[in-house]
Amino acid sequence: xxxxxxxxxxxxxxxxxxxxxxxxxxxxxxxxxxxxxxxxxxxxxxxxxxxxxxxxxxxxxxxxxxxxxxxxxxxxxxxxxxxxxxxxxxxxxxxxxxxxxxxxxxxxxxxxxxxxxxxxxxxxxxxxxxxxxxxxxxxxxxxxxxxxxxxxxxxxxxxxxxxxxxxxxxxxxxxxxxxxxxxxxxxxxxxxxxxxxxxxxxxxxxxxxxxxxxxxxxxxxxxxxxxxxxxxxxxxxxxxxxxxxxxxxxxxxxxxxxxxxxxxxxxxxxxxxxxxxxxxxxxxxxxxxxxxxxxxxxxxxxxxxxxxxxxxxxxxxxxxxxxxxxxxxxxxxxxxxxxxxxxxxxxxxxxxxxxxxxxxxxxxxxxxxxxxxxxxxxxxxxxxxxxxxxxxxxxxxxxxxxxxxxxxxxxxxxxxxxxxxxxxxxxxxxxxxxxxxxxxxxxxxxxxxxxxxxxxxxxxxxxxxxxxxxxxxxxxxxxxxxxxxxxxxxxxxxxx
Amino acid sequence: xxxxxxxxxxxxxxxxxxxxxxxxxxxxxxxxxxxxxxxxxxxxxxxxxxxxxxxxxxxxxxxxxxxxxxxxxxxxxxxxxxxxxxxxxxxxxxxxxxxxxxxxxxxxxxxxxxxxxxxxxxxxxxxxxxxxxxxxxxxxxxxxxxxxxxxxxxxxxxxxxxxxxxxxxxxxxxxxxxxxxxxxxxxxxxxxxxxxxxxxxxxxxxxxxxxxxxxxxxxxxxxxxxxxxxxxxxxxxxxxxxxxxxxxxxxxxxxxxxxxxxxxxxxxxxxxxxxxxxxxxxxxxxxxxxxxxxxxxxxxxxxxxxxxxxxxxxxxxxxxxxxxxxxxxxxxxxxxxxxxxxxxxxxxxxxxxxxxxxxxxxxxxxxxxxxxxxxxxxxxxxxxxxxxxxxxxxxxxxxxxxxxxxxxxxxxxxxxxxxxxxxxxxxxxxxxxxxxxxxxxxxxxxxxxxxxxxxxxxxxxxxxxxxxxxxxxxxxxxxxxxxxxxxxxxxxxxxx
Numbered sequence: 005x006x007x008x009x010x011x012x013x014x015x016x017x018x019x020x021x022x023x024x025x026x027x028x029x030x031x032x033x034x035x036x037x038x039x040x041x042x043x044x045x046x047x048x049x050x051x052x053x054x055x056x057x058x059x060x061x062x063x064x065x066x067x068x069x070x071x072x073x074x075x076x077x078x079x080x081x082x083x084x085x086x087x088x089x090x091x092x093x094x095x096x097x098x099x100x101x102x103x104x105x106x107x108x109x110x111x112x113x114x115x116x117x118x119x120x121x122x123x124x125x126x127x128x129x130x131x132x133x134x135x136x137x138x139x140x141x142x143x144x145x146x147x148x149x150x151x152x153x154x155x156x157x158x159x160x161x162x163x164x165x166x167x168x169x170x171x172x173x174x175x176x177x178x179x180x181x182x183x184x185x186x187x188x189x190x191x192x193x194x195x196x197x198x199x200x201x202x203x204x205x206x207x208x209x210x211x212x213x214x215x216x217x218x219x220x221x222x223x224x225x226x227x228x229x230x231x232x233x234x235x236x237x238x239x240x241x242x243x244x245x246x247x248x249x250x251x252x253x254x255x256x257x258x259x260x261x262x263x264x265x266x267x268x269x270x271x272x273x274x275x276x277x278x279x280x281x282x283x284x285x286x287x288x289x290x291x292x293x294x295x296x297x298x299x300x301x302x303x304x305x306x307x308x309x310x311x312x313x314x315x316x317x318x319x320x321x322x323x324x325x326x327x328x329x330x331x332x333x334x335x336x337x338x339x340x341x342x343x344x345x346x347x348x349x350x351x352x353x354x355x356x357x358x359x360x361x362x363x364x365x366x367x368x369x370x371x372x373x374x375x376x377x378x379x380x381x382x383x384x385x386x387x388x389x390x391x392x393x394x395x396x397x398x399x400x401x402x403x404x405x406x407x408x409x410x411x412x413x414x415x416x417x418x419x420x421x422x423x424x425x426x427x428x429x430x431x432x433x434x435x436x437x438x439x440x441x442x443x444x445x446x447x448x449x450x451x452x453x454x455x456x457x458x459x460x461x462x463x464x465x466x467x468x469x470x471x472x473x474x475x476x477x478x479x480x481x482x483x484x485x486x487x488x489x490x491x492x493x494x495x496x497x498x499x500x
Numbered sequence: 501x502x503x504x505x506x507x508x509x510x511x512x513x514x515x516x517x518x519x520x521x522x523x524x525x526x527x528x529x530x531x532x533x534x535x536x537x538x539x540x541x542x543x544x545x546x547x548x549x550x551x552x553x554x555x556x557x558x559x560x561x562x563x564x565x566x567x568x569x570x571x572x573x574x575x576x577x578x579x580x581x582x583x584x585x586x587x588x589x590x591x592x593x594x595x596x597x598x599x600x601x602x603x604x605x606x607x608x609x610x611x612x613x614x615x616x617x618x619x620x621x622x623x624x625x626x627x628x629x630x631x632x633x634x635x636x637x638x639x640x641x642x643x644x645x646x647x648x649x650x651x652x653x654x655x656x657x658x659x660x661x662x663x664x665x666x667x668x669x670x671x672x673x674x675x676x677x678x679x680x681x682x683x684x685x686x687x688x689x690x691x692x693x694x695x696x697x698x699x700x701x702x703x704x705x706x707x708x709x710x711x712x713x714x715x716x717x718x719x720x721x722x723x724x725x726x727x728x729x730x731x732x733x734x735x736x737x738x739x740x741x742x743x744x745x746x747x748x749x750x751x752x753x754x755x756x757x758x759x760x761x762x763x764x765x766x767x768x769x770x771x772x773x774x775x776x777x778x779x780x781x782x783x784x785x786x787x788x789x790x791x792x793x794x795x796x797x798x799x800x801x802x803x804x805x806x807x808x809x810x811x812x813x814x815x816x817x818x819x820x821x822x823x824x825x826x827x828x829x830x831x832x833x834x835x836x837x838x839x840x841x842x843x844x845x846x847x848x849x850x851x852x853x854x855x856x857x858x859x860x861x862x863x864x865x866x867x868x869x870x871x872x873x874x875x876x877x878x879x880x881x882x883x884x885x886x887x888x889x890x891x892x893x894x895x896x897x898x899x900x901x902x903x904x905x906x907x908x909x910x911x912x913x914x915x916x917x918x919x920x921x922x923x924x925x926x927x928x929x930x931x932x933x934x935x936x937x938x939x940x941x942x943x944x945x946x947x948x949x950x951x952x953x954x955x956x957x958x959x960x961x962x963x964x965x966x967x968x969x970x971x972x973x974x975x976x977x978x979x980x981x982x983x984x985x986x987x988x989x990x991x992x993x994x995x996x
Contacts, residue, residue: 364621
């Protein structure tokens, strides 16, 4: 009583290799259940007699009986002695024969979110490039990463720690990694950290999310740099905070504006070692003044030190956290740029009184980070490989920065002026021609080149037109090809 | 002009193996910076003449000069021609010589959180046992996990995909894993999933967090089972939702109560295949009635199928998501219990219209999940290893459940009555003696046994006293030893 196509669909299900390990009766039961759920067998429709189906499928009648018994137990079919089995009336399953068409339609329908959910959706989120393409910013070179060494350390960890790596991890982060991070930030960034004060997270984005939601309430004000890192702004908006933009000049965020601002704020967010996107470094005086302000107002300083490892001219200044004797600073670090984005390890150095609350909050968000990656990273750091890798990449990136600056001078000097940064993975460029920023970005995208516009990063919309050019993930040759393409694209635009 | 101890501290810093790769002048500069930041060298204090320090450290004078130049550039010291170098006056660094004592004090101070941050902290978070100890619940056996096979698949992935695994991953999850999950939930759970509708997350906790914050607003009501899974309740509280408890009977959540409840709610949260903590299965009629309710009110059904892989008596009923033709159901799954907690992979099957918004929200929370673990898991599933592992563990757990039930009957029948579940990794037991639940749990903890009390899981505080006993992660011998210990502990209590 099955149509031929239905019988074929059951047969096809049964022989699929992925289902091979399942008992035969279970495979038959699932196949029929799928027909019912898909609406191919409607309510009240009769099923074949078990003997007949057994013959068609070349299986024993007991096997089919077992399948029917389970369908019955689940409520999908009714069985009447003497008249056979029928799809249960109550099961009003929708047809999903055209599911993907329907899905496509539905995907674009209003999703019926909450107000805050809607706001988060409209923010567009924080999208990263999946495969690097010039001049997408903020991406490190990963093709030369010492993957074999990493795998060797992984094997060592597994050998020594074994199944322990499979269990739940400490939500604050594994102790060896917290120790290694504390040593690193103390040594390299002049921080005042102890392993006790480190909280391991998946990313700096998670750190921003935690700060925004734990330290502030909806409607609270936070000072942010203008221009600012978009990921922070989105996290703060999603948390319902009011962002108060504060101008950035050549010495970094203008701390005097914060001190004299009549509207009080509970926190300030900044990227002092290499301001995003301008690349300027906050001076020591301003750091000290900011710390005094935070102490006086019991405000928080959220310091995002996202790519401080890569400083090409001299040494980076000590981080604000290390200069702050009052424990008002939360230092955010990440391995996304210093190692690789797929690692998913970031961290915060917390004031002592925030360690417990932030760790508790992390367990509510998503529990903890995978112990295996943490232990491997700890070993990578302890063995001196992290330091060595950063030094190597610093040389590589300094060269690439030079190459990009030279090529821009040669091929694009009619159109833009590069702002050569002292560090980081990207260079801000200001448009010096009549081509509007949006037009330039669209033209670049048409020839496979990614540029991040600078205007949108300015709160007041008064920023100079231009864009951020990532250079770290691209070889000199790739940079050259892309710069020439961009030159052609811009020249074509200029002629129009 | 350094005290002996200061000179020693600089020397010790220089020769630390972790610092070996750093140029000598940088090591000297960091060592001195640390003395300044630590307050060991106060403002205005003179530094040794570069020649004298060079002699003491047995390095060239140029090396010391380079260190001093960097300290000067950073603003840590002033240099006056003819009179030498001095710690800068403006650097009001606090002493942190007694940092750890101070930290200890501070850790227990009021942390100055926001209101919602304070509420999250007070919830206590969702703590998991770091090393399994009888009878901690919800933990799978990991000692027999096929770790070598897993490593082999990891190597295969690295060989084939290479440095690509190091890049940012698709925030929705890698396509091979989404396909494998869709196949699995369709086949084993009767779901109606496609790879397009899967969102890979780090955990079911993250799924709960996303649902609570994206679908509902503070003050919105959500129906929850009574008793209920504590992790869900905490996520909902943190999101500011009002939880409306709905009684659970032997057929699962009482859907009639939801239908007749005068207070409207925007969503319902439930664990239908194996209710937490009672272990009952929601009947098919109630599933269908709930789906109709959700459709009528445009409400969301949040279905947490946390340990449905382990069903010992018959087959699990098809999940609500698979029965819902109206796309009102969000199905939450996790590999924490079916594979291992340290994996950090969970997922949701979403209605089509929620795919984009939820993916965007995930990028704001923490970006995406590590591609490497996802690709390895995809291969583990495609190769049939996941199905095989689950079948093996189902047999192991069924045996352990039997052992625990027998031993409780033998040693603890005067004290409690086990509620033998049809599935899952834990068994609820009701106290049948006069020992109060809290007393029993404390006595157990004193002999190294973990019990989760049932009373606290009931909203109205009217639940029977008892506890949840996890059995999956403990061998029959471990179970026997622990049951005997528990018997002794309870007998001692009864005599008091």
